[in-house]
Amino acid sequence: MMPPPALLPPGFTVELNRTVTVRDGGRSLVGGSPTRAIYLSTAAASMFAGRRLTVASASSGGLADKLLEIGMADPVFDTLPTADESDVTYVIPTYGRPQSLDRLLTSIGPGKAVIVVDDASPDPSAARTIATAHGAEFIALPENLGPAGARNAGLRLVHTTYVVFVDNDMVVTDGAVATLLRHFVDPRVALVAPRVIGLQLSTRVNWISRYEDARSSLDLGPTPATVRPRARVSWVSTAFVVARVDALGAGFTDGMRVGEDVDLVWKLVDQGWRVRYEPAATSAHEHRVTFSDWARRKAFYGTGGHALALRHPGNIAPAILAPWSVGVVLALLAQRAWSVPVALGISAVAAGFIARRLTRHEHPVRIAVALTATGVAASVSQAMALLTRHWWPIAAVASIFSPRLRRATIAAALLDIVLDYRRTRPQLDIVRFGLARRADDLAYGTGLWLGALRGRSTAALRPEIRGFRLPGRPGHRP
Structure with missing residues (x-):
């Protein structure tokens, strides 16, 4: 629609x-x-x-x-006007984990319209008993469809104006749904997501949980945003979202088992709908805290890059650069005596071209310099991410033969840790934070390459160089 x-x-x-x-x-x-x-x-x-x-x-x-x-x-x-929660249905896909389902339904509270969809668990009887005890409607799927298919099965039974998709490893905090509903006064808003924070469980505190509390893939930060490809917030997780039922159509893409949330958001945006991220509302997620489970999940996220590249070829590039910013990056990577002067020269030329486009502004040169500086910073940041995350297998092999690339990769890895540590201020020492940060990127990058190899396509690995523009942020999971 x-x-x-x-x-x-x-x-x-x-x-x-x-x-x-x-x-x-x-x-x-x-x-x-x-x-x-x-x-x-x-x-x-x-x-x-x-x-x-x-x-x-x-x-x-x-x-x-x-x-x-x-x-x-x-x-x-x-x-924004206050909203009424009575026109909302909760859809909960679940597979095993009956205790988590019970915790979630308790957080939702009584008197709500709730549909629990069991995704062909080996023994759905426990989930059925818990759902019935909480007054929820329960359906059991005959075969496992994954989160996308299970949510769609529940969506087909929804008769309210709005639907809340919430996974069974979440906890709904008081007032979160009412807060998100306020955004639907804008008739173009199709979906709103809260900030996802870590569920505090004293029995599950270790260095991985502290890292996830500071830098979870699901936590998109404290600043509200319009969500769209290439923007600062380019996707939201559907682990917990509120959506306008009429905007969803058939819902998620059946068969997608990873990246289905990104795909849904980008489909809605392509159709002209608006998606919002609202951190004034929060929900709590039970993070994976054993290293093996956590690393596998990060790699799993990476494997979704291939399917997204096929479905949204213009949005999934790991870096988006202008030709002039490529020149700046290559000059700096050369690590020669002329590298900085050449990079500054290219930037000056770029600023001159940008200034020519800003003739209506009273201070075009000043604005052009600011825009160029922003572009250089974004380009260097994306180059660092290529070396340490998206292209790390290539960087690792090439570093054996190239001292310059080895120095650049090591510098990028260390600088990224320092900057991220200062930004997130985790309850964790910088050494263990740094180890987790690098393991995070290695796992995601591994999944990205596995997906590309299985799909026999480099679409999710190729950076995009387009026109004379400032680079945006790529559409991968952070």
């Missing part, structure tokens, strides 16, 4: 997010995801009250909608 026309209701308020710098007396906006510069007319600039814009007409509504789409603004959460 296609979304309705973009008609934000009167009073809907958005605020420029922290990525955006306002220049030229409010007429130039630089930021968003990916980074860009836009120039507003005098009339458009006058619609703002500080960094906020409230919908009062078709023109202000159109501008607010555009700012949401390009990741420059987010809804002001406190201004």
Whole structure:
């Protein structure tokens, strides 16, 4: 189903997010995801009250909608109307783990419409007993379909306006669903996801659990965002989401056992729907804490790259670079006396070209320099990720023969640890954090390569070089 026309209701308020710098007396906006510069007319600039814009007409509504789409603004959460949870059905796919199912249903509470879908567990009787005790509807599938198929089976039985998909290793925190529902006042919003934090279990605390608390693949951070390919937040996990039933159509792609969440989000965005990430709502996930289970799960995520590359070939590249930024990266990797001067020269030329495109702005050179610096930082970050994560098998072999590449790979691995440690501030010493960080990347990269080899395709491994633009963020799991 296609979304309705973009008609934000009167009073809907958005605020420029922290990525955006306002220049030229409010007429130039630089930021968003990916980074860009836009120039507003005098009339458009006058619609703002500080960094906020409230919908009062078709023109202000159109501008607010555009700012949401390009990741420059987010809804002001406190201004969103409260929501009624009575028009919601919970769909829970489950396979074994009856104790976890009981814990989840307890967190949902009584009086809710709940459908538990057993995905052909060896013995579904325990799940049936628990579901019945909590007043939930229970269906048992005759064959294992995976999470996507199990969710779809439940979705076909939903008659409410909204559905909550929640996995049985989650715990629903108080108020989370009501918080997420507030975003559906925007008629283009199809799906909203909360921040996923670690479930605190005193019996399962070790160095892996502390690493996951700080840097779980499911935790997308403290900042709200519009979710779309190549953006800062390019996907959300459907371990816990609220969705508009009419927007989902048939639901997930049947047969996908990994990456089905990314696929669903990107399908919705392609159809014109909006997907939001809202960290004001949280849910708790029981992380894997034994090293073998944890590493296998990371590798499993990586194997999904191939299927996503086939279904969404324009969104899955491990790096997205402009030709000029490739030159900067190659110059730095050369590690010669001329490397830094050449990289600076290429950047200066790029800034000059960008400035020529910003003639409507009052300070085009200043904006172009800022955009170029952002592009260089993004390109270097992506090159580091290629060496330590997506291309690590190539980097490891090549480092045996190339001292320069060996130095670059070691430097990238260590710098990434330091920067990530400062950013996440984990309850873990930097040595064990660093070991987990590198194991995380090695496992994911291994899965990515296994998926490519099985599919006999390098589509998920190839970086994309496109036009003269600033690089965005790739669409892989973080």
